[in-house]
Amino acid sequence: MLRSVSVKNAIKDAIEIFQFDQWIRFYFVVEKDGQLHIEIPEDRIREIQENFPTLYPFADMINNSLLDYKRSQDNVCSFVASRLDGEKYDPTVLPQVFDDAQFKVEMYLFNVWQKMHESHLDEAYMDFGGWKEMYEGWNSLDEVKEYRTKLLESGTDPQIPTCGTAQ
Template identity: 25%
Template sequence: MDDIERASQEIFRVFMAEHWVRFYFAMENEGVVFLDVPAEAIEALKGTEAALAEFVAGVNGQPIDMESSRRAVGEFVFRTMEGGSYPTGLVGRAFDGKSLALMLKLFSVWLSGHEEMLDAEVLPLLEWERLFTAWRQDPAVARFAANLAAAGNPATPASGAIH
């Protein structure tokens, strides 16, 4: 696996953490949506994924919308990876690369197909990651991913096609 692929996977995990936080801990107060992550959830994450716990702690208590979510992910990724874990410029290339785009597309499909299950109880972030990884190993999903990768960016298949 090359550096861009590794960076793409690390960036994807931050996107997943951001979505997990919004999925379970977004609250509305007087028309403003903000994140209210319990301290014990951050502490549990800190025990297994210190960097992702740092990200979650950084967005906790903040008002959130699509733009602020994207900005939070980008700022965190560039602050923690660019020029440190990866050479300058590589993180930007990973953000713009096909590998990250494919993972995000697959994640979107997975979320759509599993929302009811995910909504039944608050699952730890690592469980989301385990479930998503297992789903990607399904032969139908692997074929779908290969077709997506080969075709560029086709529309998502009709419901029921891969889940």
Template identity: 50%
Template sequence: MKSMSLKAAVRDAVKIFQFDNWIRFYYIKSDGDSMTVEIPVDVLQRIEKEYPSLHTLADTMCGDIDYQKSHDIVCAHVAAHLDGAKYDTSVMPRVFDSPQFKIEMYVFNMWMKMHEPYLDEEVLFFSDWEEMWEEWNKLDEVRQYREKLVQSGQDPQSPSCDTVQ
């Protein structure tokens, strides 16, 4: 039986989008007007070992990339690995409209902007990002800010996957 948990689906979708951000943060190379994703073989091997469910996403992103292609790859990954596979087909379309997803992505993007100088110092592995993100989320200020967003009913901007239906 497929899960009906919106909360778990939001968590899984957010992780996929965070992983996409991590890849684009470190592994996009620009050559004039074109961009490519170049993930070293050793990093791909480590992803396959530590994040097997995300390995195909990383592998598929390698090569020429633009915003639309990145968006399509991420949404296809969500569709293939979550929508109907892990969660009932009624769950994932609700995820991207949910305040929980929008707030989590908004707060994550804020975290990235605030930590960009540190993240830029050296190439960190995705597990390092996850650990830093989790520790930051434990701060009282962050919990209070998230609660204010929930209570205010604000609709922060977030990525969407309208292809997942």
């Protein structure tokens, strides 16, 4: 099997998984007995399976589970590793992704977008495709492009949590 060595494509794929996790946690976290849980209704699971078949296994894996920061990070990282590392991409690629400035800046910008639009996103449920479309629209604004360029040129690490990788 020929595996890609494109760090740029691996960054794009990893970012989508991290964004998908954020979307799930935004809409499907419930509190029960003082603990947070992921509960994705069956109709939404079917919708995810139909519209995002490559991300569906992640939603299925975390559905009806406890949620905390460490579990969330572990779940995302293990999914990224199982779907991308050695499968789609050469094993040398993924360690480069999490250290890449582009990855860190894109995740930082996604978090900025989410915070800026939280009240709008909270008004009514929006599927992941809607989130992606809205983010891409915001991301294409000249001000955002300029800000991204400044972040990349400054070399400032936006301190985005990353997955530990064994090299």
